[in-house]
Amino acid sequence: MKLYKKEGNIVQILSFPNETAEKGDYLLIEDADAGKALIAQVIDVQFASIPGVLEELLRSLPDGGEIMQGEDFDPLEIAPHITYIQDASLLVCKIRATIENGENLSPTSAWLPSRSQSTIKKLSIPTLLKLARINGELPIVLGGTKDASLLTIDASSLDGRLNIITGKKETGKSHLSKLLISSLVGYKATVVVFDLNGEYLSLGMTSDGKKNAFYDKIHVLTPAQNFKVALKQLNLHVLLEILIHALHLPGTSAREFRRIWQSLKERNMLTLHDLGEAIRNWHCNQHVRDALFSRYHALVNSGFFTDNVAEATLLEECLFRAKEQGGAIIINLRNTSPIDRQIVVEYLLGKLVELLTGWKLKAVFLFAEEAHLYLRETYWDDIVTRMRHFGIFTTFITNQPDTIRENIYRQADNIFLFNFTNEHDLEVVSRAARVDAETVKSIARDLPPHHCLVLGKVVRDFPIVVKIRALDVKTMGETRLFFKTDQS
């Protein structure tokens, strides 16, 4: 390989047919005299612009588009040299770092290695990981890299971070989420999952239906079934958030509701029945009463609220148990209507903030699948800024990257990117601050299923392609198919 060109932080390297390098590979461009080396990643492989190639191709097909038959008497055997030159490729590489004295890494690309004297060789992922010190005390093995080595990230690099897992359908996003969740739980972390399709319900089961090591740490809460809330436990602030944001209660009516609530609370009458009666008998405008009634019925019909305090203790119990020994609370939103979903999410986030503010919980890893379906507009910024300080560290999982706001991408610390072919999707993801657009667009487009481009702090900003390892977990949330024959 030969260094051909450097423009900004892009280097172009001429590679010959016997030197194989593919997208995603790392190269070490070493200038021994300067005592420095560049670490560059191949982001595109192109044909080298060899003069005369067009003529060469044109003259091989002059016979009506078919290859002309003939004999070449080539005693000096020049032909292999011609194909050798013709098949030369140009590796477009992004400079990721400079290494000085064999160990000091810096993210600079400000120096120019010698074109004639530099040696270029492939940098194996284990060597890169060693140089970049991507290891740690809490290893999470994500899977295998192309050179058959394992990519291990540190669980603490997810701590306090905002993560995004994205890719098109059926590329392995949920699989990676499950891997991260189970690994975090293994390190006694508290994880909350908004499970939209019931995919995480069997996280505690092996693929053949047996209990796995996490069985006792996976707590599935289904709203209106084993997950209910008593009005007495509710903070007025949380309920108002639900009424205003999930049920769109106007301001005037909200003011009246506040009065009703305080009146009932003073009399220790915070029950569903008493709330209904209070609204019915409250002296207020008829329209306000109607508005309050309609929201009251929505709350009642959700089945999420109860007067029985004993029925409504599971969430806190699970969270406290998880705090002690680690655990994942799976909020099963599979059969929940969109409005009820928002009610549940509003409640849960409010509850988490309440528990975290009072230091009853240390921190929570929140995994939110297709969050745009239940997260109100104003919560996005809240989650990535305010709630992060309380200790809610979110991982968004989506196959529609444009449903996540641009500012979320900008603040994302880690991105786990699966295959995307759509230009628009790639364009959206490439707005992330921790990655350059060329890398995203070039590498993500060619990722096979279950292969993930890991970007961000977990890999110390050295994008690495990894095949996510298999996980012995019972698959749930599979798409129901019309033509699929019943196996049983």
Add this chain to the structure above:
Amino acid sequence: MIEQYTITTTPKYNFPQKPTDTTLPQRLLELSIHSLKHIQNQQIQLNQQPIQQNNKTDTQIHAPSLNLKPTLIPIKPKNQETLVAAVDTSSIKIGETKTGALIAIRGATIWKQNKRYRYIRLGPFIFHITEENKTEVYNALQRAYLGQQNEQNHNYTPNTAQMPTRLATLLERWLQLTTAKTMSNSLILLDGSLTAGTPDTPTNVMREILENARKMGNTVLAFSKMTTMRFNGNLITDILPKITPPFMLELSGLRAKPPLVSFGDIYVARLANGNYAFRLDIDRELPNQKKVEAVERLVGNDLLAQGYPETLRLAHILCTFTANEVIAMQHFITRRYGLKIINRPDMHKLLFGPFGKGEANA
């Protein structure tokens, strides 16, 4: 000991088995390898602009009273199946060493049969030509290819700059001779004219080519892409009657200036629509009717884009060196003979900037 290569004849196109002919590529190869052996581990300065040499103009013929015969010869395409063959060669200078120049030559024979083009391509043969070895190389090849020394001057050797063209011409004449001997009842197209008597084209060689062609029932047609012949101050190929092609105009009043000898009758041929006409030489010894019929069969059997035979065009294309091939040959000699490529600045460009057009065009 000179390195030996085993040469096998192709099953599709058998060259005659005369001793001089079978030794041809072998001798060429031996000389190539022999010349290259002396450059081991030298430095090589690549040509800034490799000079491709396969453009041939017609040889100047004295034309004191040149006339275009008023009679126009209309051409009626004859579709009678006829094999059309063409020969061309090319040479290129690929670099310079301290003692000489590295050159490459290649030749191609193309033929069209059953509406399909086929080819045989010889080369590239790479030579290291120095002042010391140029005579040996040239004469050895002349002996091997044509079985003779130069008839005008036994000690004749071209200067080093002329060597690429001279070596390519030697290969071309041999290919023409071989084609004339092996093909039968065919049309053989040559690039250039049928004028002989130059160091490149000795009279006896051209005579032998034409005699052998006639013996085998072949007709030799030579197309010149460029001509310097003028009539009333205009190039003969620019004087075109407003008649729908294909047609030919015969030139008369031509006399080759000794030692030049013209073996052909000269025509201006416009064989397809478009404003392109070419000087066409046809073997003079053939009856007039056969000459015209040969052109008619050519028009009926070959493609004539812009009035130039496709077979001849392909011969040119196949032997021409592309930039890719030049790089490959440079790669070959650096790997095989340990040459070190150096890149001295082009003094013309260095001194004159954008006004320096490179040494090739100086």
